[in-house]
Amino acid sequence: MTDKLLHHRIEGPATAPPLILGPSLGTSYALWDPVAPELSVTHRVIRWDLPGHGGSAPDLIGPGATVGDLAELVLALADSLGVDRFAYAGVSLGGAVGLHLAVHHPERISSLAVICSSAHFNGSKPWEERAALVRREGPAPVAATADSRWFTAGFTVPRLVQDHRDADPDAYAACCDALAAFDIRDRLASITARTLLIAGRQDPATPPAHLREIADAVPGSALVEIPGASHLAPAQCPKAVLAALRTHLTGAPERGMEVRRQVLGDAHVDRAQARQTPFTARFQDFISRYAWGEIWTDPTLSRRERSMITLTALVAHGHHEELAMHVRAARRNGLTPEEIGAVLLQTAVYCGVPAANSAFAVAQRVLAEEEAAGG
Known part of the structure; x- marks a missing residue:
């Protein structure tokens, strides 16, 4: 471990309400490129990279890492920026980080948006196998199937696929370890933050049923399903994600x-x-x-x-x-x-x-x- 911070980007007025955006495994904060500039009109938007992804150092986490470890890195980043309480939105692994924060640090979260994510990721075995593969052969074999897992047929974002190929193998595998161990279903009812769930209707990784499960358990939460969206909804259907987030973040109507x-x-x-x-x-x-x-x-x-x-x-x-x-x-x-x-x-x-x-x-x-x- 080091005392370095997660690589991040800040947009929007310094006096605006803070909004932290979390990425999906295999991507960088570029995942939010189609959405963040619009959100920064009304918020101080802070996007971060996972360890070993984008510009974040790979040694921020190690083997056996947990989602809680990633959440602590996000809190350290917020503290370094003088941000005490913030809205949070995250995709997939980034969404899991948001759920952990809402459960274990409710005083820090003003509102929560969980996008194409889950309270569990189908057990540990597939993630243990993926971690072993990446540690052995690097991220290339997994990156080769990214389009089919992330997007509907015929759609791609080359920058994000390249981010996947460029991810540090050990840090990527440690993120897989975190997903393998994550299951927060028994704590969802304790979440008090105003919560929005966004599901991609065609998402094979975290199908809408996973988001419905969270919505059914979190008191007062709302669920939006986006037709035509797969796992990386902010990249594939940014207008729909932006509209849902704007309504959620402003609390309107x-x-x-x-x-x-x-x-x-x-x-x-x-x-x-x-x-x-x-x-x-x-x-x-x-x-x-x-x-x-x-x-x-x-x-x-x-x-x-x-x-x-x-x-x-x-x-x-x-x-x-x-x-x-x-x-x-x-x-x-x-x-x-x-x-x-x-x-x-x-x-x-x-x-x-x-x-x-x-x-x-x-x-x-x-x-x-x-x-x-x-x-």
Whole structure:
């Protein structure tokens, strides 16, 4: 063993919520190339390489390694970067690392996504045989069958197959040892992190039934199956994986509905929900998921600042009914009547006096109603 860290790559704003991405056996962090740049718009994305894969030193693990050993390396990396609590997503062996972290270090995991992985990998024998083969002949014989195990017929990613060929034999075999010993089925019910399972419908290595088994055991978890995806879903179907991860990481629409109620009030949201029809349901979901679940939850601006911007935009476009609703929201977000008046006065300069005149009338009515109601 050494005190070296896992090789890694960091993308996204330093102040954004951290997200750690784990790879599959035989790949490098290049597995996440089609997905990580998009995720880094809203997160500080940290991708890591398995020992002996990509740029990670092979002597970070040795024979008889466990998934727990890999998890400790991930925690050491997080600690070195000053990351205490993080979202985690991992593929195959990387997903097993995420399950171990969620069970044994729940205080570190804010949310978990397990992709094309399992709580067990079909017993120890096949992994012991693969480890012996790689120690004896190197990774080339196993890499020769990578396409059929990783992708559907006719699809490949040459960079990932080359990563497989370039893996250090001893480190690769030690990762096989870890998979051979891994079985966490009896601990799944203890996972408290918000958990997403993503299965490739055509995955021969960890079929959807393996992900369903986890979903059935982890309280409150969600399962997404991706048609046309095999074992390395982020490489083969990145758009579908990205969509599922975005929804999971933002907590939308659940988080969106929570913020919507906090800003607009239960009474307003309950009325909107009561008026919902099959025709408007998708629009209501869009509002909760996108406007409230992504925009209003972005920590870059405070809710007070967002209220001031929203009031200005509504005045500019003459949306008086929405303006009344957001004057009430501005009061909930801490703006005083004097501050609301100052915002509207500013709109007189940049949006026009007639627009501001109408806005003052709307705001005065709303504030008078609140005062009469004891607000």
